Amino acid sequence: MKKIVIIIGCALLLILGVFTINSRYEKYEENKAVAVLKNKIVKIKTVKAENDFKDLMPLKNILKDKKIVAMGEATHGTKEFFQMKHRMLKFLVEKMDYNVFGIEACMSECMAVNDYVLYGKGEAEQVVKKMGFWTWDTKEVVDMVKWMREYNENHTKKVKFYGFDMQSSCTAVEKVQAYLKKVDKEYENKVDSILLEFKDPKTLHGNNKKLHGNEVKKIMCMFEKNKNEYISKSSKEEYELYKQNLKIIDEAYDFFKGNQSNSQMQTKRDKYMAENIKWILNFEGQDTKIMVWAHNWHVSKVADNINNIGENVKRMGSNLYDMYKDKLYVIGFQFSEGTVTAVDKSINRGEESVMLKKCTLHAAKKGSIPYILSKVDPLFFIDFKSVNTNKYVKEFISTPKTCRYVDANFNGEDESYETNILDQCYDGLIYIDKISNSELI
Structure with missing residues (x-):
């Protein structure tokens, strides 16, 4: 009996030792990746749409041959994501000759927004509201639309506004x-x-x-x-x-x-959104370059598994990649902590709710992508192609790890994570350490 106890004790010590060694090695790899990333990132000085683009100029070389820049968002209710995308649109229009903007909203409803930015028809707040998505009924989106109108008033070459979604007829x-x-x-x-x-x-x-x-x-x-x-x-x-x-x-x-599963519906939606973006590009002509605005899920270049039911959704970004290959550049977003605007379903699970709230997310859990990125810098852009030669960074961006994700609904802190492989989903990433909720109009 004593011999058995000794054997069991030795086995437990061995397992504990292996676990400790693995944990320390993972920590070592993590620190090595952080050290390399610190020297490879493009530091961003602000998310606000200012005239000075010195910090963003390294992106010109990265994006110079692209026809589509697809920008995601880790939540549908984050002020800083929206502001950063406004700033990126301004940069792409003023410095890289982009002339079309597209958003995850119904195409027909967005025609009124285009009439506003081109001809000044209506009021910015009203045409934004008529898009039919509460997610975009925000001060940040209105500010961007007003900037587009101001730009068009002062330039011969116009920038146009499109929706590419199809959930309303x-x-x-x-x-x-x-x-x-x-x-x-x-x-x-x-x-x-x-x-x-x-x-x-x-x-x-x-x-x-x-x-x-x-x-x-x-x-x-x-x-x-x-x-x-x-x-x-x-x-x-x-x-x-x-x-x-x-x-x-x-x-x-x-x-x-039709008799279809949720994943089949989502696959159809993402396919149609990609086809509608292709139609926009064809309609506007061969020299057209477009910046696309949607959730991280939609811009992702890989199929994902929703609800863990074994059925993959082929995302909009994956469809676009099939069409445009290296003419597409996808930028994802990540964050560590802060507040978001969302429909809060974390308290009364299963009950239908349309109440929008300011929902709080605490600092990212250890080992997750945002936790590691929080050690690099509070605000930056990283191009994955430029860092994948380093084995520690390659391991970080090319193996499954948890990311932050919230869509229009908030289902609680534990539900705000999803496993992804960064460099398969996106070509680059913008990290914003602390976020705040979007301002509804």
């Missing part, structure tokens, strides 16, 4: 109806009742009514058949724009209807 129906009344009133009268089915959001989101999705495809075919006639009564640009609005109706129908 209401405004798209109005656009298509108005166009058909202009170019083919008789046909519009014939299909008006079909189009009206897709104008009420309750019928699109509900399951109590069978919508005529195939009839929308027939209207799309009619657009193609009468292309020359419609263009002669309007213009090629108008024809293409309103045909795309018709496609948004078809995409929204396909997204919401």
Whole structure:
């Protein structure tokens, strides 16, 4: 018996010793990676959109051949993420000839924002609210939209505003109806009742009514058949724009209807968002360069597993990468701690809630990506290609580690983490140590 106790004790000591050695080696690797990163980062002096871009100038060489810069966000409710993206848009427009901005919001609803930034139609706060996403109803987004208007007033080459999402067909129906009344009133009268089915959001989101999705495809075919006639009564640009609005109706129908899993729905949405960005680039011409704004999940270049159910979602960034390869550059965001605006579902789990709150996240847990990055600098950009030759940094960015993630909902501190491989998801990353909640308008 005594011999067994000794053997067990020795085994436990051996296991403890191995664990201690591994822990110390991981700590050693972590410190080595931090030391290298300190010398490789691009330090950012501010997230605010100022005229001085000296700190961002190293990005010119990194982004010089890109057609799309896709910028993520680790939460949908962070002031500093929004401000930094405003600053990046200003930098890309003024220093790198970017001329289009796209956001994760419905394409048809965003046409009003484009009319504001190009022609001064309406008020900034109102057109932003009409995008239909509370996440963008913020002072930070309004400030960016106002800057776009101010820029366009003082420059010949304009910067345009687009949405690329497709979760609503209401405004798209109005656009298509108005166009058909202009170019083919008789046909519009014939299909008006079909189009009206897709104008009420309750019928699109509900399951109590069978919508005529195939009839929308027939209207799309009619657009193609009468292309020359419609263009002669309007213009090629108008024809293409309103045909795309018709496609948004078809995409929204396909997204919401049918017997499909959540991952299948999300895969469709990300596929359509990528296709809509491609349409924007084609519509605006071959010299167009676009900055894209969406959540980290959507800009990611890899498929991810939602809800741990074994079904992967092929993300928008992955679809864009298939289309544009090295003409795409994806920037993710990370943070350690702070407050975010979100629908707080952390208290009454399972209950439906639409209450927006300031939700608090404490310092990132040990071993996570933001915990390690917090030791590098409080505000910086890192290009992964420039650091992957160092074995310690390579291990850090190329192996699975936990990142911070919050979407429109806050499900609690423990739920604010997700495992990712940094250099597979993104080409670079902006780290902001302490964040604060976005300011709702």
